[in-house]
Amino acid sequence: MAAPNGALRRATAEGSGRHIECATMSTASFLIALIAIFIAAKVFGEIAERLGQPAVLGELIGGVAIGVSGLRLVDPHDVTIHLLSELGVILLLFVIGLETDLKKLMQVGGSATAVAVIGVALPLAGGFAFGELLGMSRMVSLFLGASLTATSVGITARVLSDLGHLKDDASQIILGAAVVDDIIGLVLLTIVGTLAEGGALTVLGIGRIVLIAFGFVLLAIVIGSQLAPMLIRAIDRIKVARGLLFASIVFALALAYVAQRVGSAIIIGSFAAGLVLARTHRGKDICREVHDVSQFFVPIFFVAVGAAIDFRTINWMGFALAAIGIVGKVLAGFVVWRKGMNRLVVGAGMIPRGEVGLIFAQIGLSTRLLSAELYSAVTVMIMITTFVAPPLLRRLLAQETPGELESGSADIVMDAPADDAGS
Amino acid sequence: MAAPNGALRRATAEGSGRHIECATMSTASFLIALIAIFIAAKVFGEIAERLGQPAVLGELIGGVAIGVSGLRLVDPHDVTIHLLSELGVILLLFVIGLETDLKKLMQVGGSATAVAVIGVALPLAGGFAFGELLGMSRMVSLFLGASLTATSVGITARVLSDLGHLKDDASQIILGAAVVDDIIGLVLLTIVGTLAEGGALTVLGIGRIVLIAFGFVLLAIVIGSQLAPMLIRAIDRIKVARGLLFASIVFALALAYVAQRVGSAIIIGSFAAGLVLARTHRGKDICREVHDVSQFFVPIFFVAVGAAIDFRTINWMGFALAAIGIVGKVLAGFVVWRKGMNRLVVGAGMIPRGEVGLIFAQIGLSTRLLSAELYSAVTVMIMITTFVAPPLLRRLLAQETPGELESGSADIVMDAPADDAGS
Numbered sequence: 001m002a003a004p005n006g007a008l009r010r011a012t013a014e015g016s017g018r019h020i021e022c023a024t025m026s027t028a029s030f031l032i033a034l035i036a037i038f039i040a041a042k043v044f045g046e047i048a049e050r051l052g053q054p055a056v057l058g059e060l061i062g063g064v065a066i067g068v069s070g071l072r073l074v075d076p077h078d079v080t081i082h083l084l085s086e087l088g089v090i091l092l093l094f095v096i097g098l099e100t101d102l103k104k105l106m107q108v109g110g111s112a113t114a115v116a117v118i119g120v121a122l123p124l125a126g127g128f129a130f131g132e133l134l135g136m137s138r139m140v141s142l143f144l145g146a147s148l149t150a151t152s153v154g155i156t157a158r159v160l161s162d163l164g165h166l167k168d169d170a171s172q173i174i175l176g177a178a179v180v181d182d183i184i185g186l187v188l189l190t191i192v193g194t195l196a197e198g199g200a201l202t203v204l205g206i207g208r209i210v211l212i213a214f215g216f217v218l219l220a221i222v223i224g225s226q227l228a229p230m231l232i233r234a235i236d237r238i239k240v241a242r243g244l245l246f247a248s249i250v251f252a253l254a255l256a257y258v259a260q261r262v263g264s265a266i267i268i269g270s271f272a273a274g275l276v277l278a279r280t281h282r283g284k285d286i287c288r289e290v291h292d293v294s295q296f297f298v299p300i301f302f303v304a305v306g307a308a309i310d311f312r313t314i315n316w317m318g319f320a321l322a323a324i325g326i327v328g329k330v331l332a333g334f335v336v337w338r339k340g341m342n343r344l345v346v347g348a349g350m351i352p353r354g355e356v357g358l359i360f361a362q363i364g365l366s367t368r369l370l371s372a373e374l375y376s377a378v379t380v381m382i383m384i385t386t387f388v389a390p391p392l393l394r395r396l397l398a399q400e401t402p403g404e405l406e407s408g409s410a411d412i413v414m415d416a417p418a419d420d421a422g423s
Numbered sequence: 424m425a426a427p428n429g430a431l432r433r434a435t436a437e438g439s440g441r442h443i444e445c446a447t448m449s450t451a452s453f454l455i456a457l458i459a460i461f462i463a464a465k466v467f468g469e470i471a472e473r474l475g476q477p478a479v480l481g482e483l484i485g486g487v488a489i490g491v492s493g494l495r496l497v498d499p500h501d502v503t504i505h506l507l508s509e510l511g512v513i514l515l516l517f518v519i520g521l522e523t524d525l526k527k528l529m530q531v532g533g534s535a536t537a538v539a540v541i542g543v544a545l546p547l548a549g550g551f552a553f554g555e556l557l558g559m560s561r562m563v564s565l566f567l568g569a570s571l572t573a574t575s576v577g578i579t580a581r582v583l584s585d586l587g588h589l590k591d592d593a594s595q596i597i598l599g600a601a602v603v604d605d606i607i608g609l610v611l612l613t614i615v616g617t618l619a620e621g622g623a624l625t626v627l628g629i630g631r632i633v634l635i636a637f638g639f640v641l642l643a644i645v646i647g648s649q650l651a652p653m654l655i656r657a658i659d660r661i662k663v664a665r666g667l668l669f670a671s672i673v674f675a676l677a678l679a680y681v682a683q684r685v686g687s688a689i690i691i692g693s694f695a696a697g698l699v700l701a702r703t704h705r706g707k708d709i710c711r712e713v714h715d716v717s718q719f720f721v722p723i724f725f726v727a728v729g730a731a732i733d734f735r736t737i738n739w740m741g742f743a744l745a746a747i748g749i750v751g752k753v754l755a756g757f758v759v760w761r762k763g764m765n766r767l768v769v770g771a772g773m774i775p776r777g778e779v780g781l782i783f784a785q786i787g788l789s790t791r792l793l794s795a796e797l798y799s800a801v802t803v804m805i806m807i808t809t810f811v812a813p814p815l816l817r818r819l820l821a822q823e824t825p826g827e828l829e830s831g832s833a834d835i836v837m838d839a840p841a842d843d844a845g846s
Contacts, residue, residue, distance in 0.1 A: 025502065025506065027506065027683065027689060028680060028683055028684065030506045030509070030510075031676050031677075031679055031683075031689070032680060034510075034676055035673050035676050035677055038669050038672065038673050038676075039673060041669075042663050042664075042665075042669050045664070046661065046663045046664075079448065079503060080502060080506050080507075083448065083453045083503050084503075086450050086453070087453075238469065240465050240469045241465075241468070241469075241478070242718055243465065245718070246461050246465050247465075249461065253458050254454075256454055257454040257455060260450065260451055260454075261451065266454070292715050292716070293715070293718075293719050295668070295716075296716050296719070
């Protein structure tokens, strides 16, 4: 029941090869990584909040401090850290889905889709033009454009939640648009990936990809809405210990798995699971219980994002790409035609880019279409957009409803300090 | 922000080698493993409880069902599953430490130490004699004996908690004895490991090993008792969101890390952390908050233990070793001299063996002292002792206080069904 000490553990691992198959983390370095992640998240998150910034900005900076550009206590590419951070973002989007009113989301569906489409088209065109201007090949230019398309919904959602604005109309548009543009990004990923590997694309093939991507979300919500109440009733009846929590999490993980299997994204699966479960009669209980567990995993995601940032890669093209990406999304925000809405907030909310952009870059690198320099430029673009959005959103939202920040109205995706003091 | 689909992910991983360094789990198989673990834990745990057995027995059987002897949905040797199950047992012993009254534990210290010493000596002698009888070398016989010594405190603690008997005097003796015999087991591990690698041992060397092993626990409790109140006061003052939870968990992980570094065991570190924090003025709050998080990880440990059981290894020597191990521990229980105490409960509580035995076996295998057959025999011994203890303890405890099981008085290490129904 106890772990062996260092020397013997190594002997065990090398000798029999049963315990650990390859050069991955030992228990000791796993413990160090977790300790570093939690301390960094809490200390820097607290500093950010005291400076009036969203806690997530602090968690990202905390990640930088202990990651590849800092103390190197956490290797964001280690498989266990990677999987735990994936679990973190799955649970984050699950909680955000649980807090989202599907009806309200549908009401802003038109605006959200418009923002998503324009917000994909402008950066795609801008990135493509940038590549052409520098005399790159069509394919390389396409890669650069595509890497600018998908918003990182996780960061934006955390910022809105940290600032207590998750239920605003503008936030609903941002959430909806971020989900739609993630789907478009995945469609682009499949198309560009196929082209990069030298494959041919037919109209029929593209149609199939689009159908699967959007069909999954629709089916998940329609079928899920039928299944979820039955699941909850069954759980209510058999009264397993913590049954509601585990059934909900299994439901979210299962939808995340199916989403990935059919070519959609894990977080779209768990977001859909949240939307569906929120409408059952135990929605509020589920939200509270899942939220308690998610507290543990969500910071791992944001610290890992920060830890992966490598300042040595900074180059001017990264700043140029970031500018194109920011302008494209901000302009897309002006598509919204509702009056009385701060359209800058919508655009600013769409700014952060994340893993989808990185995956484009990695495919480009592995197929030798992108040089190491261009790969770094995409990484820098992601870094800049990630750090620009939180303070910008905070400033725009503070103008809108002055004083709300001080009233401690943060949504419960991450607890406000007051919650803990009261316990 | 989204994960790529299967084909592209593989291309990414193979091409750039940035994301995943070696052939470990993909996100999809991680999700499947988690889904399988939670369903197995809850379904089999519930069945066990309906049959009047502790839930942990169901979780172990659930692990068998989805592990190497069953559906093979979970690979217990995968590094991420292994690390998460380590985190599970760290948090389990942390919660058990938080629920343990250090004073009460000290009061039974004499009995506990006696049970531990005799409970190590008898199986060690028995295993050694068994080897000699079969004509094995001294060293091999020593290995067999040593692999029988250390009780798996995790399984016993869960059983006692599931049955609502964690605060009994007998349970305090079992807990204390299990901690002491884990320390003795680690001392033996270092000694036998050194001998197996051909090293020489001096009396001074052995003395140093013993001093470190026991010194760590004493120092952790003495220094921890000074540091913990300061830590809690600081957390109370700065009011970070969920600060109490994260500070406590970081404290436990840090002690677990130090424990492993100095040659003690991770779970002894987290148990000591629990003992120390339980005595601060926020002890009850910490216990409740940590318990909520531990719910998620503890089943991973027990399901992983079950998943590692390989029925193909069963052979007669395993049964013989199990018999020696069971008789040795049960006899050790009779050392307790308090009147009115069910000494059979103490002995039965010491029966389960776990990782320490397995580590002995693995070192034996890697140094070619143990044949594959003897290695399997140790595995079978662990399997049998693990499955014998829960129903045996349940039967003995039910005789002692008939009806208590039905009154729903399970300790909070794992929630009783009633808790969930009430939420």
